[in-house]
Amino acid sequence: MSVMRFREAVRAAMIEEMERDSRVYLIGEEVGHYQGAYKVSEGMLERFGEKRVIDTPITESGFTGISIGAAMVGLRPIVEYMTWNFSAVAFDQILNNAAKLRQMSGGQLHVPIVFRAPNGSAKQVGSQHSHSMEHFYAHVPGLKVLAPATPADAKGLLKAAIRDDDPVLYMESETLYGVKGEVPEDPDFVLPMGVANVAREGTDVTIVSWSRMVHVSLEAANALEKEGISAEVIDLRSLRPLDEESLVRSVHKTHRAIVAHEGWPYGGVGAEVADRIQRLAFDDLDAPILRVTTRDVPMPYNAKLEQYVIPQAPRIVEAAKKVLYRA
Amino acid sequence: MAKVLDLPKLSPTMEEGQIAKWHKKEGDAVAVDDLLAEVETDKATMEYRSFDKGTLLKILAPAGSVVRLGEPVAILGTPGEDISNLAPGSSVHNAPAAAPGAAPEQSAPVAAAEPASSVGASGWIKASPYVRKLAREQGLDLVSVAGSGPNGRIVARDLSNAKPAKQAVSSETKTPTAAIAPRVESAGALAEPEARPLSMMRKAIARRLTESKQTVPHFYLTIDVDADALHNLREQINQDLASQGENAPKVSFNDLIVKACATALGRVPECNAQFTNDAILVHRRVDISVAVSVPDGLVTPVVRNADRKNVLSISAEVRDLAARAKAKKLAPEEMSNGTFSISNLGMYGIDAFAAVINPPEGAILAVGQVRREPVVKGDAVVPGRKLAMTLSCDHRVIDGAVGASFLRVLRQILEHPTQILLQ
Numbered sequence: 001m002s003v004m005r006f007r008e009a010v011r012a013a014m015i016e017e018m019e020r021d022s023r024v025y026l027i028g029e030e031v032g033h034y035q036g037a038y039k040v041s042e043g044m045l046e047r048f049g050e051k052r053v054i055d056t057p058i059t060e061s062g063f064t065g066i067s068i069g070a071a072m073v074g075l076r077p078i079v080e081y082m083t084w085n086f087s088a089v090a091f092d093q094i095l096n097n098a099a100k101l102r103q104m105s106g107g108q109l110h111v112p113i114v115f116r117a118p119n120g121s122a123k124q125v126g127s128q129h130s131h132s133m134e135h136f137y138a139h140v141p142g143l144k145v146l147a148p149a150t151p152a153d154a155k156g157l158l159k160a161a162i163r164d165d166d167p168v169l170y171m172e173s174e175t176l177y178g179v180k181g182e183v184p185e186d187p188d189f190v191l192p193m194g195v196a197n198v199a200r201e202g203t204d205v206t207i208v209s210w211s212r213m214v215h216v217s218l219e220a221a222n223a224l225e226k227e228g229i230s231a232e233v234i235d236l237r238s239l240r241p242l243d244e245e246s247l248v249r250s251v252h253k254t255h256r257a258i259v260a261h262e263g264w265p266y267g268g269v270g271a272e273v274a275d276r277i278q279r280l281a282f283d284d285l286d287a288p289i290l291r292v293t294t295r296d297v298p299m300p301y302n303a304k305l306e307q308y309v310i311p312q313a314p315r316i317v318e319a320a321k322k323v324l325y326r327a
Numbered sequence: 328m329a330k331v332l333d334l335p336k337l338s339p340t341m342e343e344g345q346i347a348k349w350h351k352k353e354g355d356a357v358a359v360d361d362l363l364a365e366v367e368t369d370k371a372t373m374e375y376r377s378f379d380k381g382t383l384l385k386i387l388a389p390a391g392s393v394v395r396l397g398e399p400v401a402i403l404g405t406p407g408e409d410i411s412n413l414a415p416g417s418s419v420h421n422a423p424a425a426a427p428g429a430a431p432e433q434s435a436p437v438a439a440a441e442p443a444s445s446v447g448a449s450g451w452i453k454a455s456p457y458v459r460k461l462a463r464e465q466g467l468d469l470v471s472v473a474g475s476g477p478n479g480r481i482v483a484r485d486l487s488n489a490k491p492a493k494q495a496v497s498s499e500t501k502t503p504t505a506a507i508a509p510r511v512e513s514a515g516a517l518a519e520p521e522a523r524p525l526s527m528m529r530k531a532i533a534r535r536l537t538e539s540k541q542t543v544p545h546f547y548l549t550i551d552v553d554a555d556a557l558h559n560l561r562e563q564i565n566q567d568l569a570s571q572g573e574n575a576p577k578v579s580f581n582d583l584i585v586k587a588c589a590t591a592l593g594r595v596p597e598c599n600a601q602f603t604n605d606a607i608l609v610h611r612r613v614d615i616s617v618a619v620s621v622p623d624g625l626v627t628p629v630v631r632n633a634d635r636k637n638v639l640s641i642s643a644e645v646r647d648l649a650a651r652a653k654a655k656k657l658a659p660e661e662m663s664n665g666t667f668s669i670s671n672l673g674m675y676g677i678d679a680f681a682a683v684i685n686p687p688e689g690a691i692l693a694v695g696q697v698r699r700e701p702v703v704k705g706d707a708v709v710p711g712r713k714l715a716m717t718l719s720c721d722h723r724v725i726d727g728a729v730g731a732s733f734l735r736v737l738r739q740i741l742e743h744p745t746q747i748l749l750q
Contacts, residue, residue, distance in 0.1 A: 255457045255483060283460040286483040287476075325476050325484065 028080030064090035099142030132263030156191030194241035202232035220316035329404025338659030369531030450524030589633035616665030
């Protein structure tokens with residue numbers, strides 16, 4: 001074990017996999033000479049050279065399409081976007097090529113590719129740069145979507161994504177990059193996709209979350225504990241495939257569930273989680289499932305308004321009390 | 328000036344009523360004494376007539392809703408009047424008439440004013456799925472559980488409040504559940520029972536009889552009287568009545584027994600008594616409650632001063648009361664303040680049974696059917712008729728010997744039944 005920051009864990013996963021498999025390469029804007037827009041790929045150009053750490057122009061659709069093509073013919077690209085917001089420019093490539101080629105070619109082709117970037121809100125980057133894109137992509141059959149919250153999960157899941165033979169979308173977070181945690185050094189430390197983690201055990205209410213919001217949920221759970229409420233925090237880690245079993249197991253114990261995530265309330269992964277729970281654990285529910293989400297507006301630039309719109313711990317506390325009928 | 332109409336007390340014992348039907352709709356003009364609505368109380372369906380005149384501006388308690396005494400059911404006023412500050416929520420649970428102009432735009436949902444009843448108008452019980460599962464597993468009846476969640480929803484904590492035996496609910500169920508796992512599985516496949524919502528009458532019966540059996544120390548005395556003479560007398564009376572005309576009334580055994588009991592109570596007034604915490608009240612009137620079966624349960628209309636009425640008038644009165652009871656048209660005062668009850672299941676072929684005392688009365692007589700059977704007359708066994716009766720006594724009022732002396736007098740009257748006619 002060694003203590004690493006989130007960004008270092010992501011980098012370690014890429015380096016280990018690139019050393020393990022020469023077909024793996026990194027491509028994106030500023031990944032090479034600038035050392036990465038968020039310094040995730042720092043030192044990698046020097047280590048692997050320009051053929052495997054490739055700087056691109058501002059052409060998301062172009063380098064996404066090139067990489068999908070490369071994956072179809074045997075390479076294993078890691079495509080970095082400066083943020084997931086800019087993947088919207090490449091949406092057609094991801095939706096219509098990466099996700100569908102295996103099925104449309106009758107299994108003759110497959111696309112072993114990883115798309116990765118910071119996701120969700122940062123600090124005052126405005127409404128066009130604050131999207132939570134996991135909700136859009138988790139909608140699509142043929143794509144896997146991962147959203148780790150800790151350095152260890154970041155490493156273990158990114159390695160799993162790189163080794164997977166189909167497209168995997170990997171959500172990081174600008175405000176998570178500095179988070180530290182213990183990370184296994186074993187080069188074969190690979191976590192299974194589709195398995196949630198109980199970030200905190202509890203008995204009274206289940207808080208389902210992922211990525212940065214896991215930390216906000218843990219903050220809420222600490223506040224709830226002071227009021228005598230024992231909250232269990234489930235870190236989904238993988239949004240598609242979704243670990244139904246962990247959800248059901250937890251709700252079977254707590255009988256109340258809330259989902260806390262960034263991104264708008266209409267539809268989305270939180271709604272999907274609520275659907276699974278009500279369908280698979282209906283008889284265990286003592287209250288309707290509530291969601292704590294980014295409010296249903298484009299992100300404001302004003303710092304105070306932005307904080308008001310992004311889910312904060314007090315809103316999670318409030319929702320937890322509501323499903324416990326204590327509000 | 329608009330005013331809120333509250334649910335008035337329409338029967339002496341009602342605590343809540345269910346709006347059976349509105350006879351006025353919003354916008355209708357209402358005159359004093361106009362029929363506003365019919366309200367199902369614990370006793371009967373009562374008419375709710377207006378004390379005021381005006382226009383019915385708003386119905387707050389639609390048909391089917393259960394309203395507690397004094398809670399708002401409608402708003403009466405003049406058309407176009409602003410009634411927003413009379414809206415439910417401001418008038419019911421909050422401080423009355425606090426600030427007349429306060430926040431009228433606060434759109435308090437109608438539901439907020441309703442009492443937190445867990446049983447909706449349709450009879451559907453509002454309970455969380457988890458509560459339903461616990462109720463299935465533990466055989467709990469949710470009807471009696473008060474819901475503390477939104478709109479009266481029954482939530483898990485309401486069960487643990489109601490049942491201190493919480494270990495049956497949570498973690499410790501795991502072992503027993505595992506032990507009987509196969510049975511639980513097959514229980515899941517059982518057909519759900521049909522849930523019939525409780526009517527107001529059924530609730531009243533449940534409450535009063537439970538109270539009686541739990542708080543009144545019952546004991547029982549049974550006699551089996553020779554009913555030959557009673558039978559012959561009844562035949563004679565009905566023959567004579569029939570000869571008077573086609574539509575002549577008929578006298579039933581029960582009519583004769585009501586009169587015989589009234590006579591016996593006159594002679595043994597200690598059995599015409601009720602218990603209170605301060606004193607035993609020995610009644611100076613003989614008002615006999617007669618249990619009458621109605622579609623939804625039973626009621627006990629009262630024959631007043633039965634000791635001073637003859638058999639024919641008692642017979643006519645019982646017939647009239649029973650008919651109106653079945654039509655739910657009895658007034659509450661016709662069903663309260665009896666001093667002694669008679670319950671007769673003879674017409675259903677019952678030989679003998681014991682009845683639950685109808686509080687606050689001190690005793691009830693359970694009457695079976697007149698049975699044809701061999702009886703010993705002198706030294707011979709001959710065909711005869713017998714009639715079994717069981718007196719349930721409140722031991723706080725009536726001791727064994729007193730109850731026995733009443734039954735001895737009653738037997739003497741029934742076996743020499745001309746006394747029934749002479750009193």
